[in-house]
Amino acid sequence: MILDSKIPGGSIEEKWTKHKFELKLVNPANKRKFTVIVVGTGLAGASAAASLGELGYNVKSFCIQDSPRRAHSIAAQGGINAAKNYKNDGDSVYRLFYDTVKGGDFRAREANVHRLAENSNLIIDQCVAQGVPFGREYGGLLDNRSFGGTQVSRTFYARGQTGQQLLLGAYQALMRQVAAGKVKMFPRREMMDLVVIDGKARGIIVRNLITGELESHVADAVCLCTGGYGNVYYLSTNAQGSNVTAAFRAYKRGALFANPCYTQIHPTCIPRHGDLQSKLTLMSESLRNDGRIWVPRKAGDTRSPDQIPEEDRYYYLEEKYPSFGNLVPRDVASRNAKQVCDAGLGVGNTKQAVYLDFADAIQRMGVAKITDEDPYKVPMRIFPAIHYTMGGLWVDYDLMSTIPGCFVLGEANFSDHGANRLGASALMQGLSDGYFVIPFTIGGYFAGTKLEKVSESDAAFEDCKKQTEERIHKLLSIKGHRTVNDIHRELGNALAALLTSSNSPKSSLSTLSIVKNLAVATSVKKARLRKAKQSAMTKTSATSVLGNTRATVSHRNSPRNLLPLITSTLLLGATNNERTEFDFEDLASEGCQDQSTMFLRTCPSWKCSTL
């Protein structure tokens, strides 16, 4: 397959303007003849569904939760970037573009990022008009704060609940379209498969989470806005409903997946407190602005933190990166935390944490709830946690995956953050994709594509439904002894350990054997890992630690890259088959280069019958 990202010509500043003009349009009266399915109601999904409804398309919106307002975006705290330059501190569209590309280690698709920076200002306008209560100055104008990884103040915020307020804005717009009859809501549904007819995405199979029944839904295009796959690692900051089924099923149907190894580790998470923990919670990143991160200078210093004098404290970020200090990008902060812990300087029972001291900020946020320690007296302990996935389904400039008619928006796609995402830019990307990109590009697709009439009773839908039914049936009829959670926990922990470890070849192997054993335990008879082992052997030198999210880029054929997919497979719908063959020979052979982005060719040649 040749990947064509369809990036328009011209200078970076004029690409999007030019492309908008060149895209074919759908006549307003004809829009109602097209049906669009939008899966997921986070920032990307809610904004897309609402905007497409406003344009006149018929939209069907699906979410796992009981209400679209509860999608995972609701949990975002810190803020959203825009290049308004209200602070007069030298910001511009070009600087936002530049910072984002640089923060992503020059691996993001530049044309997409420039478009994102251009749209950033429109997003703030839109949200303010909807009534999003952003933080303001006494003069009544919008306030900004600075955020990790940048030296200008360009982050708009609504206290520590920016994601919630932005999502409520998009949700309200969505509800308005439901009332207008342009969007039909399907809550408590999980997408189980993508239906592809004549090579085009034409609908989905969903499971009604109340009745358990499978339903078929027909459309002219499908937008996957289903978020990231951080939960593959079991413990992450993601919500429980943030699963990767939808993206994975699309991938199984031929949508290529890019950069699965790019996982972001957030530096300021409240450390893990026990084996039965179900998720990780962030400490507010904005606290980092006021807070100073440190560990004792000497290993084995057992004094309580308030007894350790200034000179015995190692403010490692401030010392190593004087111009950014505690505001270094997340990957740098996480990697350094991991390094000092590996060097034996870690604190707390587990020695897997560092201190964060902050004086005034504490009053604003209630943070004592989780740990039961009083942050007035003791500095908080923090540790990095799996947080965001930069990788995702491959999309072209129009946000279309390699399956025509299947668009991918928000965290679910791979294009805008390269190898590391800067703080406050995921919310920006979700809303840019949903409000200001898809409304244009989907029209171009409809206007330029011949779409045959299809219906739920077509063979393709029936087959797809039957396959889903069989998968579920097989899964449910395993008379196993372990619960899904239990298996997920073991696999996820193994993967997370691997992701964050520096001695890769050995641990890759042992993780693979955990995967293999689990595969056997879940009645999978055969797991052929021959080739995988070989490539693990030859793999060396992944530079240290958490930054492996980036380091692995030069080892795209290594099992580490594939592990998220394998796990997600086993976890999310694959444990049902009798026979599993992981044949990495086929799967790992072709990598290709798309602009500056590494890309892993997988799919349909995967010989894993369960995958």
Add this chain to the structure above:
Amino acid sequence: MSFLEMLDIVNEEQMKQGKEGFAFDHDCREGICGMCSLVINGMPHGPDHATTTCQLHMRKFKDGDTIVIEPWRAAAFPVIRDCAVDRTAFDRIIQAGGFVSVNTGAAPEASTIPVPKADADRAFDAAACIGCGACVAACKNASAMLFVSAKVSHLSFLPQGKVEAKKRVLAMVAQMDKEGFGNCTNLYECQAACPKGITVDYIAKMNREYLGATVTYAEKVYGKD
């Protein structure tokens, strides 16, 4: 260990014995999505003040305590199964008018709408509602006034929301009644149960707005009757 992690263990044990798990709603597990919804020992979201079920920790209980768990109880929130209830009535109330009518792309430049800081802060306080429904569960009348007034106030504090304020309050209250939520008799149980500190002051504000709107606006929406 959190309360929901305790329930996870209960469910895992059930499943290991081949029994069905117990159904309850949850998603973010960090107190912001509003999905978790258990009445614990008679109190919506349990004994901790201003805390959602998912942020309640087992250290609040003693070894050997008996814990009673129930679903939200309200006619407008039919029980689906065990402790999972149907709260789509809240979505329909928002559909009735809980928004600002602005299409994507039609917004003016953000700084052209200055908002006094105090108003923006008050709007935020109201907008902090997570739509969990604990207020309804706590009220003996199963009234949704706290939820509805929070949304009405959030928007009417802001200049952007003022344009449609009258129409909004009438439409949302009408929908609330239609869904079968009860009336407010000033018991303040909702405020005590609310995990986000929404206060009954908003109910008072909404009542004022409603009264004003009935006098000046209702005719336009509903005709002379």
